[in-house]
Amino acid sequence: MKKHLLDEALPLLDDVRKAAGEFIKSAATRPVNAVATVDHLRRTLSLDLTDDGEPADSVIGRMIADADPGLMASIGPRYFGFVIGGSMPVALAADWLTSAWDQNGGLYVAGPAPSVMEETAHRWLLDVLDLPRDSSAGFVTGGQMANTTCLAAARHEVLRQAGWNVENDGLQGAPKINVILGAEAHATIFSALRLLGLGSKTFLSVDVDSEGRMLVESFRDQLACCEGPTIVCTQAGNVNSGSFDPIGEIVEIAHERQAWVHVDAAFGLWARATKEYKHLAAGAESADSWATDAHKWLNVPYDSGIAIVRNSSAHRAAMTVSAAYLEPSAGAERDPLDWVPEFSRRARSIPVYAVLRHLGRRGVSDLVERCCSYAKLFATLLSAEEGVTILNDVVLNQALVRFTAPGHDADELTRAVVRRVQSDGICWLSGTTWHGGAAMRISVCNWSTREEDVEVSADAILSAFRAVVNG
Ligand SMILES: *Cc1c(COP(=O)(O)O)cnc(C)c1O
Numbered sequence: 001m002k003k004h005l006l007d008e009a010l011p012l013l014d015d016v017r018k019a020a021g022e023f024i025k026s027a028a029t030r031p032v033n034a035v036a037t038v039d040h041l042r043r044t045l046s047l048d049l050t051d052d053g054e055p056a057d058s059v060i061g062r063m064i065a066d067a068d069p070g071l072m073a074s075i076g077p078r079y080f081g082f083v084i085g086g087s088m089p090v091a092l093a094a095d096w097l098t099s100a101w102d103q104n105g106g107l108y109v110a111g112p113a114p115s116v117m118e119e120t121a122h123r124w125l126l127d128v129l130d131l132p133r134d135s136s137a138g139f140v141t142g143g144q145m146a147n148t149t150c151l152a153a154a155r156h157e158v159l160r161q162a163g164w165n166v167e168n169d170g171l172q173g174a175p176k177i178n179v180i181l182g183a184e185a186h187a188t189i190f191s192a193l194r195l196l197g198l199g200s201k202t203f204l205s206v207d208v209d210s211e212g213r214m215l216v217e218s219f220r221d222q223l224a225c226c227e228g229p230t231i232v233c234t235q236a237g238n239v240n241s242g243s244f245d246p247i248g249e250i251v252e253i254a255h256e257r258q259a260w261v262h263v264d265a266a267f268g269l270w271a272r273a274t275k276e277y278k279h280l281a282a283g284a285e286s287a288d289s290w291a292t293d294a295h296k297w298l299n300v301p302y303d304s305g306i307a308i309v310r311n312s313s314a315h316r317a318a319m320t321v322s323a324a325y326l327e328p329s330a331g332a333e334r335d336p337l338d339w340v341p342e343f344s345r346r347a348r349s350i351p352v353y354a355v356l357r358h359l360g361r362r363g364v365s366d367l368v369e370r371c372c373s374y375a376k377l378f379a380t381l382l383s384a385e386e387g388v389t390i391l392n393d394v395v396l397n398q399a400l401v402r403f404t405a406p407g408h409d410a411d412e413l414t415r416a417v418v419r420r421v422q423s424d425g426i427c428w429l430s431g432t433t434w435h436g437g438a439a440m441r442i443s444v445c446n447w448s449t450r451e452e453d454v455e456v457s458a459d460a461i462l463s464a465f466r467a468v469v470n471g
Contacts, residue, residue, distance in 0.1 A: 012060055019064040027076035028448075031425030036069035045070075077446055077453040078427035083239060083267050083296050083398075086446040091300040094354035098347050105139075105347030107326070108333035114347035119334045121353040125306060128356065128364050129272045129292070131285055136312035138319065138339030139349040142305035143266035146291030148192040149307035149319065149340060151231065153289055154260040155196055157314035158229035161258065167317060171197045178226035178259075179203040180219070181233045182245055184212035186264055189233050198231075210435070211243035211393055219250055223257060230259035236281045237268020240432050240441060241391075242375075242398030244268055248283015261287040266305070267445060270297040271396060273364045277372060280395060289315075297368060297397075299447040300351040307339070315339060371397045371444040374454045378442050381458035388465065391434055400432070401440040401461075405469045411438040413468060420464040427457035 044066040073079060075086040087095070103111030105118070122137040140146050155177065159166045162175040181189060181203045190200040204225060207218035214234065223230070232254045234245040251261045263269070263284050269292040271277035272284065284290070288311065294304035309315035320338045337343055359367065375397045379390045382401055391400040403417050404410045415438050418431040432441040440461070444454075 008056060012056055015057065015060055015064070023068075023071070024075065027073045028078075030073050030076075032073045032076060032079055032428040033422055033425045034070050034072050035425075041066075041070045072428065074428070075446075075448075077449040078457050079446060080427060080429040080442045080444060080457070082430055083443045083445055085296045085299040086448055087301045088299045088355050088358070088447050090358040091298075091351040091355040094351040095301045098350045101347070103347050105345045105349070106337035106343055107335050109327075111347055112333075114350055115334055115336060117353040118336050118347070118349035121349045121356060124356045125308070125352070128361055129269055129290075129308075130278075131272075131290060131308060132310050134312065135308050135310050136315045136339055137309075138307040138315070139336065139352070140305045140307055140340050140342075141303040141348075142295060143186075143264070143291055143293045144188040144191065144305070145341060146266075146293070146305040146307040147186075147188050147262070147264055148195055149315075150262050150289035150291050150309060151189075151192050151196055151198075151233075152318040152341075153307075153309045153311065153315040154231045154262055155198065156318040157288075157311055158231060158258075158260050160314070160317075162229050175228050178228070178230040179233070180206060180222050180226070180230065180259075182206045182212075182214040182235055183208045184238055184240075185233055185235060186239055186266070189264055211395075212238040212241050213243050214245040214250065216246055216249050216253070220253060223253065223259065226257070226259070230254070230257060232259050232261045234261060234263050234287070235268070236263050236265035236271070236284055237396060238398070239266075240398065240400060240434055240439075241393070242268070242396030243393070244271075244280045244395075246283075247281060247287060251283055251286045255286075260289070262289045262291070263287045264291050266291065266293045267296045268396065270364070270368045273361070274368050275365070276369055277396065294352045294355075297371070297445045298352065298355055298364070299367070299445075300355055304348050304352060306352075367447055368397075371446075371449070374444045374449055374451070375399050375442065377451065377454050378444070378458055381455065382461060385462050385465070387469075388462070391439055397444045399442040400434050401442065402434075402437065403440070403465050403468075408469065414438040414440060416468045417461070417465050420468055421461055424460060424464060426460035427453075429461075 074084050103114045105114050108115040126133050138149050155166055164174050179198055183205050194200040204222040206214045206222055208214055234247045234250055236244050254261045271280045290308040292306050294300045295302045316338050376394050379394045379399045382388045383390050387404050389402045391402055403414045418440050429442050432439050
């Protein structure tokens with residue numbers, strides 16, 4: 001049964017390379033939705049575990065065949081659901097190398113080259129996103145853990161200023177931390193607060209305008225109620241409308257009171273890589289921490305998020321670990337585990353390194369601007385049809401669409417159009433609730449989307465709308 005790694009690995013990798021090639025090739029032509037039902041997938045994939053196992057080539061071969069009908073073509077050019085990027089070829093190739101190298105990405109001594117690639121990706125990110133160049137960065141699984149990491153650094157620092165060491169002494173008996181959020185804060189902020197012992201229901205809520213942006217006056221009112229340690233969470237890129245809080249103004253006011261300002265910017269931060277959209281996140285550079293994703297707009301494979309913190313000692317204090325067998329390094333090396341909640345981990349910054357090196361500043365900017373222009377094109381093409389309304393200001397890459405027709409309930413109609421588009425398989429997008437009503441939500445963040453894809457998809461959406469109205 002035991003074979004040399006090389007004997008067994010090469011044929012398997014060849015099989016996988018072929019299958020991956022087929023999948024990538026088909027992504028532009030296959031139905032964007034998954035065609036299999038959950039019952040079907042359980043029949044083919046949910047087998048009984050055997051005593052003696054199965055040959056590796058059979059495992060991989062069956063996986064390739066049986067998973068296929070249960071895969072979404074979300075790497076393809078006509079997937080506009082949630083906010084989900086694809087994988088740029090260079091990022092995918094780098095991701096394969098990451099697995100083949102299989103270095104423990106936590107420690108310099110366990111993987112010197114990945115550690116240096118990570119510190120380089122860190123430096124390039126601060127450059128592209130134009131954030132303070134001495135900020136620290138941790139490479140985490142996604143926006144959820146980036147928010148959690150940044151807020152842990154915030155928790156450390158606001159309590160340190162109040163004379164409390166939260167890492168040593170925990171929260172029991174600690175000074176109360178005030179948390180201020182916009183009414184449109186993303187779901188992951190609440191789970192981050194929950195994990196950090198700050199509670200997901202104790203925050204002060206700031207009113208927002210029709211695009212979901214915090215109102216500065218409401219923020220002032222809430223801040224005025226706060227004494228002592230205070231953390232403010234702002235947002236760059238509302239997950240529905242793509243709008244930005246007035247971050248610059250909020251930071252200015254918050255910093256007068258020594259509050260920590262965090263920016264949840266899972267995709268919106270990338271506006272800062274462009275000339276055209278940078279103004280949306282103006283002033284964000286003066287915040288204290290920023291959470292963003294690479295697996296959304298930078299189009300690297302899952303999972304890849306980044307926690308960036310201006311005060312690197314707060315960041316490190318909240319995350320670092322020590323153990324007898326972790327010998328102190330000479331000092332010059334950077335250990336990735338000092339900046340993230342994980343200990344051993346995948347060297348997940350390698351695809352980020354590869355894609356930034358490949359695209360350069362201009363390439364990142366072009367990618368972001370192209371997606372934004374396609375969101376506007378969607379809005380133009382769709383709103384030309386009677387009964388189609390664009391609900392948001394399409395400032396970035398997100399468009400919200402609502403459908404109306406005489407004799408139809410607009411919520412039901414809109415949901416039915418979303419379902420119809422999803423099952424037609426020409427493009428894929430999801431639904432949402434905006435201002436209490438149903439909406440279709442279009443997010444453009446795939447590197448491979450072209451103008452024709454937007455035209456074909458807009459046609460598919462309008463055909464679905466007509467089909468639903470005409471029963
Ligand atoms: C996507 C998103 C998140 C969560 O990021 P994950 O990578 O899915 O964990 C948080 N905040 C905003 C604004 C987002 O768009």
